[in-house]
Amino acid sequence: MKHFKSRLISWMTRATIMLLFVSGCKPDTEIYQQVDYQKLGYILNDNPNLSTFNAAVGMTGIKNVLNGADSTVLLAPNDIFLVRLGLNASTIKEQQGLSINSFVENHVLDDYIDLASLPFFVKQKLYSKSGHTNYVSRWIKDDLAFFTVNGLRIEGQPIRGTNGIIYVLNGMLQQYEYSTVFEAIKSDFSMTLFTHAIQRAGLTSLFNDLQNTTVFVPTNQAMAAIGLGSLEKVEQANINELKKLVLYHVYPDILFVGDLSFTTNFSGSGLFTTMVTLFNGNRFMTSVDGKYGLREVKMYDGNNLQLKFYEGYYTGIYTNQLTLIDATGQQSLVDYDRKDIVAKSGTIHQIHQVLKY
Structure with a gap:
């Protein structure tokens, strides 16, 4: 009987030691942690x-x-x-x-x-x-x-x-940004003649200070079409005429082409020709059956400009187009690829004709 009690005490001692060992080695945190798959x-x-x-x-x-x-x-x-x-x-x-x-x-x-x-x-x-x-x-x-x-x-x-x-x-935000609309204009080699027109007209400070502004910028080819096809030609132009020309391309508010879908009162429908990029990456010009509306805005120089905005779908792909109608009735298309260029002070859009007043 004495031998049995001794063995019982021995097993109890071992069990106590094992419990103390296990409790002493217990990790501070749970091995399995709950994962939040809604992050x-x-x-x-x-x-x-x-x-x-x-x-x-x-x-x-x-x-x-x-x-x-x-x-x-x-x-x-x-x-x-x-x-x-x-x-x-x-x-x-x-x-x-x-x-x-x-x-x-x-x-x-x-x-x-x-x-x-x-x-x-x-x-x-x-x-x-x-x-x-x-x-x-x-x-x-x-x-x-x-x-x-x-x-x-x-x-x-x-x-x-x-x-x-x-x-x-439904798109990718541009990788680069400019501090001012003037910096955005100067950065593009296809806009050098309009850049020089700004400088020649004495409007550099104004363009550096513009805030919440949209500028429609004619290409060098568009400037050449009105006789300003070189830096020398721009230098020889009348300063007051240059100033009027430049300011008629400035809209004193921020305008993105895509936003016109929500600010235009659509009044008609019909075909418009635009650039479409398919889901496989192929790009081509095609006619799209859509709707359009007109909106009139006042430019920096006080003259009016009409915005003719089209939107529609081609094989399920949303597309739009903006045409500017100047004071003479001439229509100028906003470039498909050079639009909505963002600066901290506004945005610029490239056009292929000089606006006339």
């Missing part, structure tokens, strides 16, 4: 329409932010648009001249904001993590709410996660 990083990864942007995000530090605790807003370009630019989840990593960090940070807002809190019909300046300017507007059309960013339309409903919101864009 933006996981949502982005699981969205097949945003695979190209997701691939770019995966190459930057933003990926960690999207699975973190901080609230974030993404303006994510959809795959359909990026494929039309020749970009996909594989090729985006190989694009020369495309800074992946800049591309991603341009599409991440610097501060968290729900765009539904913005007032209607007002261009709100919001900044990207890269410091770029975004003019965001909230619209009402056919009793529905829409948002645009620098004239690009946000498609569908926002995708909400536990740490932010994803808005899907």
Whole structure:
């Protein structure tokens, strides 16, 4: 009996020691942690329409932010648009001249904001993590709410996660930005004659100081068509006439072509010829059956300019076109590829004819 009690005490001692050992080695945290799959990083990864942007995000530090605790807003370009630019989840990593960090940070807002809190019909300046300017507007059309960013339309409903919101864009925000509209004009070699006209007319300071402004900039070929085909010709032109010419191309408000869809009263329908980019990336000129409307604006010099805006669909692809009708009735087309160029003080659009008053 004594031997049995001794063995019992021995086993109890061992059990106590083992319990103490296990409790002493217990980890401070649980081995299995709950994963929140509603954070933006996981949502982005699981969205097949945003695979190209997701691939770019995966190459930057933003990926960690999207699975973190901080609230974030993404303006994510959809795959359909990026494929039309020749970009996909594989090729985006190989694009020369495309800074992946800049591309991603341009599409991440610097501060968290729900765009539904913005007032209607007002261009709100919001900044990207890269410091770029975004003019965001909230619209009402056919009793529905829409948002645009620098004239690009946000498609569908926002995708909400536990740490932010994803808005899907039907385009890509430009990679570069200019401090003033004058800097944007000077940066393009196809606009050098209009740049010199600004300088020759003594308007350099004005253009550097302009705020919330849109400039329709004629190409060098357009300037040549009115006899100003060289720097020497511009130097020989009458300064007062040059000043009138230049100021008739300045609209004292910000105007993005895409926003005209929400500010134009459509009054007719018909065919218009425009550049269409298909989902496979092919581009060509074609006639589109759409609708149009006219809007009159007052330019910086006090003269009026008519905006004729068309929009329509070609095989399900939304497209639009802006034509300017000057005081003489001449029509000038806004360039398909050189429009909505953003500066911190406004925007510029290239045109292929000089506006006349």
